[in-house]
Amino acid sequence: MPSSCKQLAIVMLAALLAGCGVFGKKGDETEGWSAAKLYAEASAELKAGSYQRAIELYEKLEARYPFGRYAMQAQLDVAYAHYRADEPEEALAAADRFIKLYPQNPYVDYAYYLKGIINYNRGISFLDRLIPTDASQRDPGAALDAFKDFAVLVERFPNSKYAEDARQRMVYLRNNLAMNEVHVARYYLKRGAYLAAANRANHVIQHYQRTSAVDDALEVLIAAYRALGKDDLAADAQRVLDLNRQAGRFAPEPAPPERPDLLQRVWEALKLDED
Template identity: 35%
Template sequence: MMDSSVKGGRGRAFRVALLVAGMAGVTSALGGCQSDPDIDISNYARSIEPADVLYNQGLANMEAGQLTEAGRKFEAVDKQHPYSEYARRAMVMSAFVNYRQARYSEAINTASRYLSLYPNDEDAAYAQYIVGLSYFRQIPEVTRDQRSSARAIAAFTEVIERYPDSEYVEDSQAKLRYARDQLAGKEMQVGRYYQERKEYVAAANRYRLVVEQYPNTRQVEEALARLVETYYAMGLESEAQTAAAVLGHNYPDSQWYADSYKLLKTRGLEPRENKGSWISRAGAALVGS
């Protein structure tokens, strides 16, 4: 028969062995969790941080130029403390950080989400401004597709009309003018293409669109001169004369006007405005009028 002390010693040893084995199993399980791509223990630990701590850490990261880390902090506030005051602020800051990092789609999406949740908030104008800036920074050269210009125009128009007293209106107006000039420039490019191919009706339609829809852009001066050329080529002398007259009234010292005047003279014509023409009506809205 086995001695009771031996039995007791072996029993205690067995229990210790089980305890050690159990701890090893726990450790192994935790290690497995940490290696599992779907479970991040460090993220879980951070989730206990208060919203204000995360938010202020994000601000500190921004000031230090650590934009990626700042973005993570602001996103953490939004995810871990949704609909809190700090989440609202963090959403705007996250949009700004994405914009600064040229992550324009993310900036637009975040700012748009903010606007859908808090359309009348004090930072709503800024969020809308970020949307405009993000589209504006994607405007390509005039020879390429100008959808970003059109979207920037829509976004900045929203800033100006919906938040007329905001500090972002003046810059929005300036960038709006540039974006509109890009759209007008694209129309001019297409018009010149048609004109070179002697498709004068198509060309004239493009130039007319510039004069009527983009009267306060730099493209109007050339558009009027091109109208003189295309109408002249089609034998529409009255329209050509009217275009030249409106061009001369608004840009009397322009080389475009000098060239248009010279062209009319080759047929013994001169600038003469027909008040019944669409060009005369559109001329009233031009920059130089």
């Protein structure tokens, strides 16, 4: 083949490939969308359960229109979308970002509440949702984080509409944290680490008063003292246990709080969907 023909073939092939690249390129359908349209579409995807698509649209909204009420609300909604997409770390990061950027926002209490809910459910596996399990036997790390988040909400925003639910969850979480300590104490007792068992039980009695776990902690304490040969201390603990049981002073085990309806989000109060 003559060199001129080869050159022509190469040029035509290059043009063909370039054409494929141009015509095959997928455009961004959201190009030119207003902040209101981006927000409306993202919210619709969120309600429909298309969480990743909602996140994508919220992030585009924040990038293109970083100022204004739509970008502000997108911060909260993207946190919720990550939570529903089972991405707790991303959800917590988004909620923290909102709190940092808008500390005086009238809806910042929701961000704290959402953080608590995220951590509250973070330790619950798919199997836990199918088969009810003892929540006090899970890793207490997430429960402790949730308790702290709810405590901040209740302390800073005592009149928040989320405060009462947060208080109920704190009662439930506190009891679970106490029972987790009792489980550890029982483990030590079973392994023959009687002093460690007694110390754990005493910790529950001293730091988790007014929880149902105190009853169990006293039983462990009595068994540990008897195993250690401290019969006088065991008798004292038995007397305390009997007196409190007879007087009905031990708190009943709290029922798990109901799942909150987080679909009633703040954007409804802001009426952003009316534009």
